[in-house]
Amino acid sequence: MVSYPQPTDQNLTTRRPASVTSRSTTTRRHRSSRSHTGGASFRPQNEFPNFAQTGDVEIIINAEGQEKRYMLHRLILAQCSGFFEASTSEDWSRAQTQGIAPIAGPAQSHGLAKIGEEDEYGTEVGRAALPLAAPRDRYRWRYELDWGNKDDEVPMLVQKTGSSSLFGGEQTYHPPAAPSKTAAPSHSFFRSFTAMQSAAHIPHQAPDNDLIRDYDNLFRIFYNYPPNLDPLNIAESYIQCKSLLNLADMYDALEVVGPRIDHHLLQFQSRLWKQIAKYPPSYLKLGYLARSKVIFAEALIHVVGQWPAGSNQLRNHIPEAVFDLIEDKAEELAEKQLKTEGKLFRLTLTTPRGERVTPGNSYMDWLALSLFRQWLVENTSPPPPLPPKTPNSNQPSPRTQQQNKPSISPGHLYRLLFSAGPAYLPHDELKKFLKISKAFGAEGNGNPEYRREELRKFERRVDEVKWMAREVVRPLMRSFLELDLGRDGSGVGGGGGLGYLTCTRLEEGDFPWEG
Numbered sequence: 330m331v332s333y334p335q336p337t338d339q340n341l342t343t344r345r346p347a348s349v350t351s352r353s354t355t356t357r358r359h360r361s362s363r364s365h366t367g368g369a370s371f372r373p374q375n376e377f378p379n380f381a382q383t384g385d386v387e388i389i390i391n392a393e394g395q396e397k398r399y400m401l402h403r404l405i406l407a408q409c410s411g412f413f414e415a416s417t418s419e420d421w422s423r424a425q426t427q428g429i430a431p432i433a434g435p436a437q438s439h440g441l442a443k444i445g446e447e448d449e450y451g452t453e454v455g456r457a458a459l460p461l462a463a464p465r466d467r468y469r470w471r472y473e474l475d476w477g478n479k480d481d482e483v484p485m486l487v488q489k490t491g492s493s494s495l496f497g498g499e500q501t502y503h504p505p506a507a508p509s510k511t512a513a514p515s516h517s518f519f520r521s522f523t524a525m526q527s528a529a530h531i532p533h534q535a536p537d538n539d540l541i542r543d544y545d546n547l548f549r550i551f552y553n554y555p556p557n558l559d560p561l562n563i564a565e566s567y568i569q570c571k572s573l574l575n576l577a578d579m580y581d582a583l584e585v586v587g588p589r590i591d592h593h594l595l596q597f598q599s600r601l602w603k604q605i606a607k608y609p610p611s612y613l614k615l616g617y618l619a620r621s622k623v624i625f626a627e628a629l630i631h632v633v634g635q636w637p638a639g640s641n642q643l644r645n646h647i648p649e650a651v652f653d654l655i656e657d658k659a660e661e662l663a664e665k666q667l668k669t670e671g672k673l674f675r676l677t678l679t680t681p682r683g684e685r686v687t688p689g690n691s692y693m694d695w696l697a698l699s700l701f702r703q704w705l706v707e708n709t710s711p712p713p714p715l716p717p718k719t720p721n722s723n724q725p726s727p728r729t730q731q732q733n734k735p736s737i738s739p740g741h742l743y744r745l746l747f748s749a750g751p752a753y754l755p756h757d758e759l760k761k762f763l764k765i766s767k768a769f770g771a772e773g774n775g776n777p778e779y780r781r782e783e784l785r786k787f788e789r790r791v792d793e794v795k796w797m798a799r800e801v802v803r804p805l806m807r808s809f810l811e812l813d814l815g816r817d818g819s820g821v822g823g824g825g826g827l828g829y830l831t832c833t834r835l836e837e838g839d840f841p842w843e844g
Contacts, residue, residue: 377401377552378545386417386470388486388548392540399548403470409551411581416488417470474544484540485579542569543576550589551582563597563604567615570594574618583618591621602812606631606827610642617651620842626835627811633658634740634829650841658833665805665832666739672801673705673746676794693783697790700762701798704754708737738828747806749792749799759788807832 375382384400406413415421475487546556546569556573559566570590577586594601605612605624609631616625632639636659643652678686678694686694737745745753763784808814808831837843 377554378548386413386472388472388544390474390541390544392474392484392538395538395541397541397545401548401551405551409582409585412486413580483579539572543573546573547576547580547582547586550586556589556593558593560593560596563594563600566594566597567604567611570619571611571615574615578618583620587619587621590615590619591624594619594621594624599813602627602810606812609635610639613643613651614647617647617841622835622840623811625840626809629655629658629835630810630831630833631829633662633833634827634831636662648841654839654841658835662830662833666830669743669802669805670705670709673798674702676701676797676801678790678793693787694790696762696766697787698794700754700759701791701794708742740827740829740831743802743805743830744826746795746798746802749795754791754795756788759791760784763787805830805832809834 374380375384378397378399378401380400380402384402386399386401386403386406388399388401390397390399403413403417407417408414471489472486473489474484476482476484542557546558549556558569558573570593573586574583574590577583597604601624605627609628612624613628613632615621616623616628632643632655636655643655676698678691678698680686680691680694684690686698688695810831814827814831
């Protein structure tokens with residue numbers, strides 16, 4: 330199209346706008362970022378947490394005098410939370426219908442002008458027009474935090490109707506007016522002005538109130554933003570993660586929130602394993618809520634090893650499926666211990682001709698085997714009941730004092746057997762045992778050299794029994810913990826000594842949430 334010069338007698342105020350293909354219009358379109366006054370363009374904030382242009386769900390959180398407002402999307406909320414999916418459905422929702430008013434004036438045709446004829450306003454229009462924004466119904470949901478009527482009630486979001494919204498209630502949005510030649514709008518100016526208005530309603534991203542922080546982290550995870558959790562103090566981080574998981578459980582959003590919690594806690598590595606060893610029941614519940622296989626398995630191994638010590642703390646606080654899993658694993662571990670003890674008591678030594686040692690064919694070897702079995706009985710059997718106290722005796726007998734001593738724990742016992750060294754039945758104890766034996770030195774008529782030779786032979790036979798016992802308890806010494814228990818599993822190292830076994834293993838199908 331060729332532009333013709335305007336007549337000289339035409340009034341400048343009625344000058345028609347230039348064609349969309351003209352060079353001057355293209356230049357003005359690229360200069361829209363300049364700062365001018367008097368423009369009519371308005372672009373509200375459209376980013377988290379305030380999607381003013383596209384958001385359709387308004388959420389208001391009030392706690393201890395603080396307020397946090399959100400304008401989010403129903404689609405994202407419904408995908409991440411079963412609560413929002415149900416409450417915004419057609420059957421249960423009480424959404425308000427807000428009609429967008431039609432455009433007045435030249436834009437009444439809702440069309441994008443093409444090169445062609447002129448209308449009554451002096452604007453060139455085409456024979457056909459593309460629709461701009463046809464009137465439609467826009468649904469809006471509004472939620473507020475309800476604290477209930479009782480102090481023990483948990484605050485929860487409830488759907489509200491009417492009242493004022495983040496944008497002034499029944500406010501409708503009109504398309505921006507056509508820019509004039511004398512006053513071009515500045516998008517950057519209004520964007521800055523809108524950001525200043527929005528900042529007055531939106532607090533800091535990391536609020537001080539714990540409840541507001543939890544809701545803020547919940548919505549941040551929904552929009553794939555990292556939650557604001559303590560990255561240094563693992564104890565504080567545990568409290569924040571537990572609170573966030575409980576909130577996600579209320580709104581049926583554990584599948585979305587759980588992986589974020591798992592990723593955050595696993596960053597602590599060795600510090601996390603030590604905390605789980607200190608508080609296994611607490612981390613067992615947290616690992617179940619977060620659907621974290623690593624944390625759940627680590628805590629379960631500690632719980633099963635100490636079972637039934639933590640049964641009262643876990644009963645009625647975890648699902649039945651988790652409780653049944655603990656009992657099943659504890660029964661499997663107890664069965665392994667019984668089989669191992671049976672193998673230990675069946676250990677025997679043989680003579681050079683392949684016969685089992687007896688008092689008749691090798692008395693010293695039989696003494697070595699008997700001493701090991703006696704030590705094993707004393708450390709695996711419960712202590713005998715205390716004798717009744719006589720009315721005339723005020724002082725406890727030496728036997729009573731010895732029975733009151735705590736017995737060795739199964740974990741320490743099997744780790745001693747696995748060490749196969751001087752940790753149990755040392756040299757001095759073997760020497761003391763042989764002194765009270767009448768056969769010690771009897772054949773040599775008290776010759777000191779013969780006694781030393783017999784002691785060395787006796788120690789070699791005891792060591793032989795120890796090495797056989799080490800191989801028997803080896804399966805129980807396998808640890809499936811991430812915690813470092815030392816090279817030989819005896820507890821010497823970063824993990825410290827544990828008084829229980831850690832050989833419990835969880836297979837892929839054992840996790841309760843996979844059933």
